Amino acid sequence: MCETSSQSQWYALRTKSRHEKLVRDQLEKQGIEPLLPTVKRLSxxxxxxxxxxxxxFSGYxxxxxxxQDRLPVQKISGVVEVVGSGHRPEQIPDEEIEALKTLMTSVLxxxxxxxxxxxxxxxxxxxxxxGVHGLLLRKEKRHRLVIGVRLIQQAAAVEIDVDDIGPV
Structure with missing residues (x-):
């Protein structure tokens, strides 16, 4: 077995609806390191x-x-799948997980x-x-929305607030 295949990597699990905490708790009981970022909501x-x-992130x-621990992870109650392409799980870069951990421990x-x-x-x-659809051109404090007319290959751009847009 090669060295890299025995090393632990971060992955995302898709869970059944409202099973995220249950999955986290079962992983901990099996000695497998979970990470479940949470937010406080007034209900x-x-x-x-x-x-x-x-x-x-609801459902993850x-x-x-x-x-070698993939099968026990997949068999945990509430786990739908290890996220990836096809039947191959894709690892999450350590720096993305570290960024989430830093965010979770901050006071922000x-x-x-x-x-x-x-x-x-x-x-x-x-x-x-x-209701307008467009292309997101720049991502800073304010975004730039490009509205194009493909047929004539012309476009107009407008500054727009990030809170006013969403993915199509």
């Missing part, structure tokens, strides 16, 4: 309000394991956000351009 019932902790839990407030990147098609979800 309202008929008679009271309560602050609850919910997964940052991260786990660090080596390839954080929330889930649509995954946006330059070059992707987006839709304006609020504001005067609501």
């Amino acid at each position: 309202q019932w008929k008679d009271r309000k309560k602050e609850i902790e919910v997964p940052l 839990c991260f786990v660090k394991f080596s390839q 407030p954080y929330d889930p956000h649509p995954y946006l990147h330059e070059g992707m098609m987006v839709e304006v979800v609020r504001g005067p351009l609501r």
